[in-house]
Amino acid sequence: MKAEIIAVGSELLLGQINNTNARYISAGLAELGISVHFHTVVGDNAGRLEDAIRIAESRADLLIFTGGLGPTKDDLTKETIARHAGTRLVYDDEALVSIRAWFERMGREMTDNNKKQALILEGAAVLQNHHGMAPGMLFSAGSRHYLLMPGPPKEMEPMFTVQAKPLLARLAGFTGPIASRVFRFYGIGEAELEHRLSDLLDNQTNPTLAPLASDGEVTIRATAKADTVEEAAGLLDGAEAEIRKIVGKYLYGYDDETLVSKAASLLIGNGLTISAAESLTAGLFMSELAEQPGISAALAGGVVTYTAEAKMEQLGIQRSLLDEKGVVSEETASAMAKAVREKFGTDIGVGLTGAAGPDPHDGKPGGTVWVAIATGNEVRTRELLLSGMRNTNRIRAVKSALHMLIGLIGDTAEGHK
Numbered sequence: 466m467k468a469e470i471i472a473v474g475s476e477l478l479l480g481q482i483n484n485t486n487a488r489y490i491s492a493g494l495a496e497l498g499i500s501v502h503f504h505t506v507v508g509d510n511a512g513r514l515e516d517a518i519r520i521a522e523s524r525a526d527l528l529i530f531t532g533g534l535g536p537t538k539d540d541l542t543k544e545t546i547a548r549h550a551g552t553r554l555v556y557d558d559e560a561l562v563s564i565r566a567w568f569e570r571m572g573r574e575m576t577d578n579n580k581k582q583a584l585i586l587e588g589a590a591v592l593q594n595h596h597g598m599a600p601g602m603l604f605s606a607g608s609r610h611y612l613l614m615p616g617p618p619k620e621m622e623p624m625f626t627v628q629a630k631p632l633l634a635r636l637a638g639f640t641g642p643i644a645s646r647v648f649r650f651y652g653i654g655e656a657e658l659e660h661r662l663s664d665l666l667d668n669q670t671n672p673t674l675a676p677l678a679s680d681g682e683v684t685i686r687a688t689a690k691a692d693t694v695e696e697a698a699g700l701l702d703g704a705e706a707e708i709r710k711i712v713g714k715y716l717y718g719y720d721d722e723t724l725v726s727k728a729a730s731l732l733i734g735n736g737l738t739i740s741a742a743e744s745l746t747a748g749l750f751m752s753e754l755a756e757q758p759g760i761s762a763a764l765a766g767g768v769v770t771y772t773a774e775a776k777m778e779q780l781g782i783q784r785s786l787l788d789e790k791g792v793v794s795e796e797t798a799s800a801m802a803k804a805v806r807e808k809f810g811t812d813i814g815v816g817l818t819g820a821a822g823p824d825p826h827d828g829k830p831g832g833t834v835w836v837a838i839a840t841g842n843e844v845r846t847r848e849l850l851l852s853g854m855r856n857t858n859r860i861r862a863v864k865s866a867l868h869m870l871i872g873l874i875g876d877t878a879e880g881h882k
Contacts, residue, residue: 466499466637469525471517473533473542474616475508486531486614486621493625495675496645496688497634499527509539515549526609527636532616534599536578543602543613547586550606554584557591560600567598586611592628596620603632610636644697645688648708649718651868655683661711665704672704681861682724717871724867729757731874732764732813739870740809741767742780742801744792744818745834750863765809770801780804793819793829798837799844806839813873814839815866821855831855834862838869840877845869 470487477484487504494501502524507517514533521528533542547554561583568575582599585591592601597620604611612629614621634643650658655678659666662685666674672689685708689700709716718727732739741750748769754760770776773787782800790796798816806814815838822831832851837844849865851858 466527467525468494468499468501468527468529469503469505469521470501470529470531471505471507471514471521472531472616473507473509473514475510475539477506477532478508485618486616489618489622490529490531490625492675492686493630494633495673495686496643497630497637498639498673498690499633499637509533509541511541511545514541514545518546518549522609527612527633528610529612529614531614531621534582534601534613534615536576536581536598540581543584543586546604546611546613550586550604550611552604552606553587555587556580556583557585557600559593560585560591560598563593564598586613589613590632592624594620594624596623601629603629639690641690641692642694642697643688643690644694644701645686646701646705647720648685648687648705648716649722650683650685650712650715651681651717651724651864653683653712653715654678658683658685658712658715662708665707665711672700674704681864717868724864724871725753726757728867728870728874729754729760729763731871733759733762735874735877737813737874738763738765738809738811739813739815740765740805740811741815741817742776742805743767743769743815744771744776744801745821746817746859746862747771749859750815750817750866753863753867765811767805767809767815776801780808791829792827793833793835795835795837795846795848798835799839799846802837802839802844812840813870815870817862817866819849819858819862821858822851822853823855832858834858834865836862836866836869838866838873840873845873 470490472484472487476482484506491501505517507514530542533540564579564583565575585602586604589602589604594600597615599615601614601624614624655676659676672687675686677684687701687704689697691697691700743750751767754764768779770779773792776782777784780801781804786796786800798818801816802814817836819834820826820829820831824831834849837846847869851861
């Protein structure tokens with residue numbers, strides 16, 4: 466089965482919002498073995514939308530629409546499809562009751578145009594909207610299928626995952642369980658990862674493997690189809706074992722884990738406390754940790770020492786060290802990590818200093834960063850030579866510090882076994 470995703474909304478063409486729905490749906494369809502060959506974006510114009518539908522029908526069996534199901538005049542997706550398919554729109558009673566109930570709960574008057582949201586294509590399977598008003602629907606005409614879903618991701622994503630995917634799996638001819646596992650890597654680029662795993666990627670059948678790069682990280686989604694849940698899990702375990710043999714040292718987490726959630730979990734789980742002294746990152750490291758639930762058990766505090774004077778006054782770093790080695794140096798980062806650990810009495814101290822860029826700082830080119838992590842027994846350091854924009858370099862410095870922290874705690878726990 467071949468699919469085309471059509472996002473409807475002039476706001477997408479104007480650059481006011483990103484089309485994250487297409488990425489989300491494509492990932493879900495890949496798990497079902499449904500190929501997506503095209504992404505289309507069209508504005509709120511009935512004529513242009515119908516043109517897009519005709520083109521999509523010439524090259525896809527499954528047309529997936531997001532957006533244009535709301536109450537206003539420019540919400541015209543289902544009206545256009547109904548006219549094109551020669552069918553009519555009818556009210557879905559359950560959706561209409563749900564919409565009226567929402568207005569009653571909010572103490573607001575329900576205007577007539579809001580009833581429009583309860584209209585569906587006659588004969589369509591209805592996907593109830595548990596996070597908004599307009600229902601989705603799956604309409605079939607012969608061998609072609611039309612899936613309509615709302616545009617807001619908070620409504621579309623649960624509707625697609627919980628309700629649409631099982632229907633699409635049956636359309637694609639698969640009724641058994643489908644399981645997926647995301648492997649998360651740091652410290653290796655997408656090209657190198659793909660090169661090292663080329664044999665696995667070239668010969669994949671079941672599970673299928675799909676690499677994806679993000680800022681400084683790479684993920685691989687493995688998807689397995691089987692007759693039972695246990696069999697699917699076994700296939701994923703086998704894929705993981707092969708991946709670990711080749712690039713296991715870069716693997717830090719799974720599924721929805723991130724570097725910061727993994728680091729926070731390890732800190733809390735091992736009863737460790739942490740503090741940080743930040744220069745170029747200006748509190749970003751602590752801010753990232755602070756977003757994690759329960760982190761108050763681990764994060765004691767820290768300081769932002771952006772200038773040399775602040776490093777001396779807040780951390781007691783000697784002027785002679787800064788003059789001799791420089792602010793952007795391994796020695797300064799180490800001194801910051803050790804000093805903040807002592808200042809806050811924590812198990813771990815982190816020091817971050819560098820030239821965020823684009824201009825040089827302290828005689829070092831933009832993107833030069835030193836990260837240090839101090840414990841009672843050692844100080845680990847890492848130099849980064851980054852080439853991104855200023856704030857990108859700051860984010861990557863934080864990610865590198867988190868990755869170092871994960872490795873340190875893991876090594877410590879392994880040593881205590």
